[in-house]
């Protein structure tokens with residue numbers, strides 16, 4: 754059987770086309786080309802790619818999974834009020850996960866878990882960072898299981914948060930505190 758050798762690396766400009774294609778394939782929401790440009794040029798965004806080094810040459814550096822996140826000021830977010838407010842630290846930040854995906858043939862191998870670990874490790878290394886957080890659509894059972902299993906706390910259900918093809922869907926807000934957040 755196939756034994757993939759999964760490695761994690763930053764997302765680079767050469768990943769642009771595949772990154773856009775996988776997003777289009779696996780998400781019900783369309784992302785602007787501006788978003789992909791920000792990801793590959795690391796403008797306010799941190800990201801990690803998963804690649805399969807056991808693939809033949811020409812494919813061994815090809816994205817098979819990714820996570821993208823934005824660094825935001827805690828006080829400017831909807832969860833700023835949940836963090837212990839310290840007036841001497843007005844610059845506290847959060848890491849907001851924008852997108853997480855693994856191509857279908859590589860699922861259930863622990864790749865998403867490893868990608869989220871990279872985000873948590875990064876957030877923990879930034880002294881001003883208080884938490885990692887994200888929204889997930891209420892019917893996404895695999896993603897909800899993943900976040901719960903990784904000890905994210907579900908702190909809110911937001912009614913009609915998403916509008917997809919004229920239909921409203923709720924979202925769950927998940928938070929993982931770091932650095933005593």
Ligand code: ACO
Nearest residue numbers: 852853854855860861862863864865866887895896898899
């Ligand atoms: N059903 C139930 N639980 C699941 C499933 C599933 N189909 N898939 C993963 N999980 C849970 C399990 O708890 C699993 O732990 P276990 O191995 O101990 O059972 C845990 O997630 C970790 O699984 P991974 O193998 O790391 O997850 P995978 O690499 O397969 O990726 C993902 C999961 C990212 C949700 C994948 O299914 C995917 O790309 N889906 C489409 C895109 C998507 O939904 N992305 C997340 C949207 S939320 C956001 O982007 C902020």
